[in-house]
Amino acid sequence: MIGLITAALPVIGQLLDDVIETDAEKAAAKAKLMKLAQDGQLKDMETRLSAILAEAQSSDPWTSRARPSFMYVIYILILSSIPMGFLFAFQPETADAVIQGFTGWLNAIPDSLYTLFGAGYLGYAGARTVDKMKK
Secondary structure, X not given: OHHHHHHHHHHHHHHHHHHOOOHHHHHHHHHHHHHHHHHHHHHHHHHHHHHHXXXXXXXXXXXXXXXXXXXXXXXXXXXXXHHHHHHHHHOHHHHHHHHHHHHHHHHOOOHHHHHXXXXXXXXXXXXXXXXXXXX
């Protein structure tokens, strides 16, 4: 909703130019319109931040730890590339075997499970977006 209002600001500004006679009144009306748009954007940002804080402070351990736990797994995967680089420099056969094993392990996960995870994640994100827009 806020994005729609912000996008319509130029049109509303032109409408104000046509309706209001004096330059001082036009400037005051445009300033008030910009303030309303900024207040709406700040309110939207507050709503988003409050949802994140509510998740982090939730008494439900899954809700409060799910996002950080997922990020820790990703961090570990990224940081493990550093020792793998050194391993590859000194023992390329061993590093290649580790890479092939990890690739094989990821390829062993059925496509339907990836699809289920993707659909669930997108559904959750979509539901959260709709819920935030209702507030």
